[in-house]
Amino acid sequence: MAGSASLVVALLLATLVAGSVPVRAGGDPGPAVEVRNPALRAAVARISRGSAAWRQAMAEVAATGRRAVLLTADDVMILPDGAARPEPFDPSELAAVTPIADARGHVSAVVVVVNVAGLEAVHDRRGSLPAEFHDDLDRVLAHEVFGHAVPYLLAGHLSGRCADPEAGERAAAACAIQRENVVRAELGLGRRTDRALNSLALARAIR
Secondary structure (H helix, E strand, O other): OOOOEEEEEEEHHHHHHHOOOOEEEOOOOOOEEEEEEHHHHHHHHHHHOOOOOHHHHHHHHHHHOOOOEEEHHEEEEEEOOOOOOOEOOOOOOOOOEEEEOOOEEEEEEEEEEOOOOHHHHHHHHOOOOOOHHHHHHHHHHHHHHHHHHHHHHHHHHHHOOOOOOOOOOOHHHHHHHHHHHHHHHHOOOOOOOOOOOOOOOOOHHHH
């Protein structure tokens, strides 16, 4: 899901403002993606090994000096518009993308939040094999990072937005899903043709 008006706070501030430098993902070619969580780090490494399109995009982003920061839902709090205080990340959401931009819309970083614990819990309940969980996590990152974050980062501006399907638009024609499907094809993870979760292995457990 692309970012809304909500602002990601908490660990984001520790990462971007206080100067903390997260561990770079094993297998990732440079500083384009910063990630601490072991499951997300492993996912980035798998995608980087298997997708030439991902590797090229990460090299192009790294050359700009901009970066994607990958966090888990447990790492952040959300400050909705008009709210007086931050709230926990919505446990019903799978992921969110928030570009960090100045008043002129110039993007310096994009925060990608993934509900790793929630995704893993669903797979645990359905007795998934580890590979099924890994494949779904890779699909989520293909969409959120390659589909949404990378266009913002390459453009360096909010005008780089690559959207999810609009009302009445065929899902597979949407920018973010088209980009996601490029990486999916290279990884052998199937093709996404809908706007829901049906292309994920976990869909069989939540129908």
